[in-house]
Structures are given as C-alpha cells and as structure tokens.
Amino acid sequence: GQQLNQSPQSMFIQEGEDVSMNCTSSSIFNTWLWYKQDPGEGPVLLIALYKAGELTSNGRLTAQFGITRKDSFLNISASIPSDVGIYFCAGQRSGGSNYKLTFGKGTLLTVNP
Amino acid sequence: DVKVTQSSRYLVKRTGEKVFLECVQDMDHENMFWYRQDPGLGLRLIYFSYDVKMKEKGDIPEGYSVSREKKERFSLILESASTNQTSMYLCASSQGNANYGYTFGSGTRLTVV
Numbered sequence: 571g572q573q574l575n576q577s578p579q580s581m582f583i584q585e586g587e588d589v590s591m592n593c594t595s596s597s598i599f600n601t602w603l604w605y606k607q608d609p610g611e612g613p614v615l616l617i618a619l620y621k622a623g624e625l626t627s628n629g630r631l632t633a634q635f636g637i638t639r640k641d642s643f644l645n646i647s648a649s650i651p652s653d654v655g656i657y658f659c660a661g662q663r664s665g666g667s668n669y670k671l672t673f674g675k676g677t678l679l680t681v682n683p
Numbered sequence: 684d685v686k687v688t689q690s691s692r693y694l695v696k697r698t699g700e701k702v703f704l705e706c707v708q709d710m711d712h713e714n715m716f717w718y719r720q721d722p723g724l725g726l727r728l729i730y731f732s733y734d735v736k737m738k739e740k741g742d743i744p745e746g747y748s749v750s751r752e753k754k755e756r757f758s759l760i761l762e763s764a765s766t767n768q769t770s771m772y773l774c775a776s777s778q779g780n781a782n783y784g785y786t787f788g789s790g791t792r793l794t795v796v
Contacts, residue, residue, distance in 0.1 A: 579723075601782040612687075612773050612787035613726075620782070656728070660784070668780045669714045669733060675725030 576659050576674025584682050589646040591677045593659035601662035602635050602642035603671070608655045616657075639664070649681050656675070689788040700716070702761040704791050706774030712786075713779045715748060715757035717741075720771040720790075732757055733779075746762050758767050764795045 574593045583589060593602070605613035617628050619635035619642060623633055626633055630647045642659055659674040666672075690705035708715065716731040718741075728741030730749040738749050746768060750758045757776075761768055771792050775785035 603784045605784075605787075610790070610792075612775075612789045615784045618782075619782060653695070662782050668782070669731075669777065671777075671781050671785060673726045675723070 574659055574661060574672055574674040576677060578677060579675070580680070581639055582597060582680045582682065585649060585651060587649050589649055589653070589679060590643065592641060592643045593661070593674045594641040595661065595672075596640065598639045598664040599661035600639075600664050602633070603660040604631075604633050604642070604644050605658040605678070606655050609658065613658055614616040630676060650681050651681050654679060654681050687774055687776050687786050687788040689791050691791050692789065694791060694793045696764050696793065698765060698795055700764045702764050702793070704759040704772055704793070705773075706757045706759070706788055707755050708776040709755065710776070710788070711754065712776035714777045714781065715751065716775040716785065717747075717757065717759045718773045718775065719743070720773055726773065729759065760774045766795050769793060
C-alpha cells in the first residue's frame with residue numbers, strides 16, 4: 571500500500587534544541603495528522619490539519635498543511651527528554667476512501683539531556 | 684475520551700498455536716483496524732472492518748483472519764503462529780470519516796517461539 575515519505579528516519583538531538591520533520595507525497599491530501607508514539611505504547615494524536623496553508627500549534631509543537639496539499643511539516647521547539655518517541659504523519663488522500671488513512675514510516679526522536 | 688483496549692500487553696506463544704488478539708472500543712466507532720509495527724517498516728495494515736461482520740484485507744493479510752461479531756469488538760486471529768509473526772500489533776478505531784484520525788490501543792507485543 572502507498573505510504574507517505576517521512577523524513578528524517580531518526581534524529582539525535584540535545585535537550586533544548588528545535589526539531590523539524592516532514593512528510594511528502596505525490597498525491598493530494600485533504601487532511602494531515604501528526605501522531606506521537608511513546609515507547610511501548612500506541613500512537614496518540616497530536617495535531618490535525620484540514621486546510622492548505624493552515625498552521626496549528628499544540629504547546630511547543632507546530633504543524634503546517636503544505637500549500638500544494640502534498641506535504642506537511644512538524645516542528646518541536648525547545649525539546650525536552652519526554653519528547654522522545656516515534657512521530658508519525660498520516661493523511662486522508664483526496665479521492666481515496668474516506669475511512670482510510672495513509673501513514674508515514676515514522677521519525678524516531680532521541681533527546682539527550 | 685475514546686478508549687481502545689487491547690486485551691494483552693505482552694504475549695508469548697509457540698509456533699503452530701492459534702492466537703487470538705482482542706480489541707474493544709467504547710465510542711461506537713464504525714471502523715476498526717489491525718496493524719502490525721516492525722522497526723523500519725512503519726505501520727502495516729493487516730485487516731480492517733467498516734461494519735459488523737464486514738471486513739476487508741489490508742496490505743499484509745496472509746496468515747491472519749479477523750472477526751467482528753459486535754460493533755465494539757474486533758479480533759485478530761493467527762491461525763497457526765509462526766516466528767515471522769513476532770511483532771507489535773496495534774488496534775485502532777475511527778468514525779465513518781477518518782478525518783478526525785484513528786484512536787489506537789496500547790498495543791500487544793507478541794513473541795512467537
């Protein structure tokens with residue numbers, strides 16, 4: 571099945587640094603979602619985006635719905651140790667089944683205190 | 684809050700055993716999904732169900748079957764477990780339109796020996 575191109579695959583950063591990750595596709599999406607998975611747990615929804623160009627924040631997290639509708643970005647500012655985990659992007663493709671989400675492979679974030 | 688509950692966090696089974704993974708959601712969601720998660724491969728869809736007794740194959744259905752006799756419960760069955768089915772299994776549910784995202788359970792870490 572189709573997957574989104576998510577990068578980077580992994581990141582090792584120092585506490586206090588900012589983080590950026592993104593997802594791209596050749597297809598147009600109606601919805602972009604960002605999830606975080608803590609070690610040993612299931613993914614939890616962080617941010618949902620519904621309009622091209624939309625910029626949404628959740629605390630230190632900011633996500634954007636790309637203007638072309640083919641990409642999305644997630645930024646984490648001033649990282650802390652509890653930001654460790656896997657971050658997934660997901661999208662609902664335009665013209666696809668309305669119950670189906672397409673997922674990226676995830677970005678593994680490690681924060682050194 | 685929507686809760687998706689997976690019956691076991693950890694399971695160890697022997698090769699050839701029949702294995703049942705159970706998932707229950709409490710928010711009357713139409714759709715339910717089973718994914719497996721392996722390092723470097725992201726989330727891969729095994730099966731999903733959009734209504735009671737209805738099911739569709741995902742990307743990797745071989746070696747698995749599912750059952751949805753009640754709206755709130757979706758079971759994943761490994762007919763004859765094999766070592767290559769050692770993995771993290773995640774159940775998820777969503778409303779009819781997935782643009783609000785999926786809600787995931789905490790996962791079942793299955794080891795087949």
